[in-house]
Amino acid sequence: MATGEVLVNRRDLPVVDLTSTDSAPRSSREQSKGADDDHAPSSHADSDDGIDSVSLYEELLDEVEPFELSGGPDVCTVEEAKAYRKRLHEVGAGAFVFETVTTGKVSARKLCTAFGIKPPAFLEGAEDSSFYQLLGIAIARELSKRRRLPEYSTIEDAARLLQKSKNIMVITGAGISTSLGIPDFRSKNTGFYSKLREMGFEDPEQVFDIHNFDEDPTIFYKLAGDILPDLYNWTPTHEFIHLLQQKGKLLTNYTQNIDNLESHAGIDPEKLVQCHGSWATATCRKCGHQIPGEDIFQNIREQKVAECKECIRNLAVPRPGMKRKRSSNGGSRKKRQSDDDDDSDGQYDIPEPGVMKPDITFFGEGLPKRFFTRLKDHDKDIVDLVIVIGTSMKVAPVSEVPQILQPNVPQIYISRDPIRHIDFDVNLLGDCDVVVAELCRLAGWDLKHKMIPEGLRAEVNPVETDGEEQHTWKVFLPQSDPSDKTLVVKPGQIKLEEPITEKTNSEEPKTEASV
Structure with missing residues (x-):
């Protein structure tokens, strides 16, 4: 029908x-x-x-x-x-x-x-x-919409679910990285797209359109400096995901972020799906040569298009003469009578190196095949808890994941602002880092991170919802204003003291306490 x-x-x-x-x-x-x-x-x-x-x-x-x-x-x-x-x-x-x-x-x-x-x-x-x-x-x-599971409604319920679940799917967005100063894309006033609109771009998504990039990569290279990732630090929320992995509970982290901070935090590549690609690598648009993504960071900071060094090396090899220019279908381009004899007619190729593009998924490119195979063939039937953190869940197909899982799988939502198009069992509104720290405290887990002050304990207040059972809560530090819907951690409450060294995946799981 x-x-x-x-x-x-x-x-x-x-x-x-x-x-x-x-x-x-x-x-x-x-x-x-x-x-x-x-x-x-x-x-x-x-x-x-x-x-x-x-x-x-x-x-x-x-x-x-x-x-x-x-x-x-x-x-x-x-x-x-x-x-x-x-x-x-x-x-x-x-x-x-x-x-x-x-x-x-x-x-x-x-x-x-x-x-x-x-x-x-x-x-x-x-x-x-x-x-x-x-x-x-x-x-x-x-x-x-999925139907809420009424047996779960409080932050204590969420902590108990952490303890008993064995295959936890974590879906993350830009909100888990903003405490490092990395801007998200879609926030109305602070997102990267808002900045592009202020600069005169009517459709900010055009900056990340693959056809526009191939036509003129200078636009991307001039603007991408604002979204370069931090290579040395990650947030308490990344640390929380790594803690799930340490305890043998992490099924898969589906991240919509391109900053690759999950890798720096020590998330096993086998348990990580970067739905929109990442800055981890960059690939030549002409020859397909791939390099570490950070090799083009300096070009981006200097707003200079990075050319493929492999192409440059190949072009430096002497060749026995110039070839006739090929048409788009591969055949030789025949000179028409209307063509003049000047070389400016483009009759012959002018060899140029390819342009390096970071392996983030642009508009016009498909999502990595692994997103679909991992979800369908591995995760869908064994996941026993879903935690969505720091994303408004508006971009398909990631936004559709909660709806296609088994209806008896509990789902928890953690972000600064609520969403209305998906019914989660427990909504925990606040700074992601503060929320996960409080969840770990309630679960008896030791979440260690330089940005988490010793003895951190959050307050939890109910949020009124029309005609629904209470399942939405504001989680905030005692010094902050609970009426502030953004619940941003104030400067000085959480401070990064020194860079964190990159993790390995060899740490032993820790025992867990009961709520």
Whole structure:
């Protein structure tokens, strides 16, 4: 069945199709009367409008912010919203829409609020049918969500899960590296993309487009200095992942980061999937020669394009004459009569070395094959705990991982800000380093790191959530302000005293205490 589509055999009730872009529903009699018209070919413009509206609503749902369910003609109460969501899962989309919108029990506008959607300003005063498509997408998203496991809800539950689990999957994002001063990409005011917009780039992602790089690599080389990784340090959160490995509990760390700090922290390459590649290596775009990534760092700092030294060596070898330039299909390019005799016509090749590109995954390149094989063939059926740290989980296919795992696998979310499109069992909001340190303290584990002060103990406060059992908590240092939603560790509370030497994987597992 298509998203939100409902076909109801009730003659005089309107048929509500939540996938339609029509402005109003029609009765079943009207549909029968106009059946011949339905076979008329639709214009491309109509098709494009439908696609555009779906994209608009998808973006709207991605950016949805929490709002108060105050009740009223157009807004559900907390109790109503909870009841509607429960009913949807009980009867499915078709029966749910018939019971609510089709029968006139509740408007589509009001029903949208049950799924956390505040009616957008551009639909203010619009007919109720204008909300059908938005409601259909919201219903589809609700049905695709994993269901929370009610037996887990507190930070103590999370600590106990750490102790008893044997195959822990860790999914990480930029939030685990920001305490080292490495910027993330997508934060509204502090991310790297925000900086690019301030510099005049309308679409910051173009800087990381593979076709743009091949056409003009100077743009990337001028800007990439701000995201070069730290080669000598890693964060307490990286240390936490390494501790899981020491205890024999780490199944796989799927990292969306490109800084390669996991390797410096001692994560076994066999247990590490760098979903978006990394700075660890760089490859020539012409000959495929690969070198350590740090070999091009100085070029990036100096904003100079790094040329392939292997190509340069090969070009230095004398050759018996110049070759005719080849066309794109490999054949010789024949000189046309319209060509003049000047060498500037490009008739002959001018040998040039290839450009070195760091092996981070650009837009237009596929994810490493290992991401899919490791997840499908190894991890999917044996993982017994998922911990998502420092990522908004908006970039597919990594964002889809929590939804495809077995429904009985507990999932914990750790980040500064909450997300709404995935239902985790326990949400721990705060600085990632502080949260993992507190989790280890509760689990009786000794997490040692230069950035963790001796005797660190965090405070934990509940976060109110409309119509849901308490499972979201703010974790913060006593000296910081718990009302500050960013929960950033203040300067001086956690300080890096000296560089940390690179780890090996030979350390013995430690015994664990009980909560």
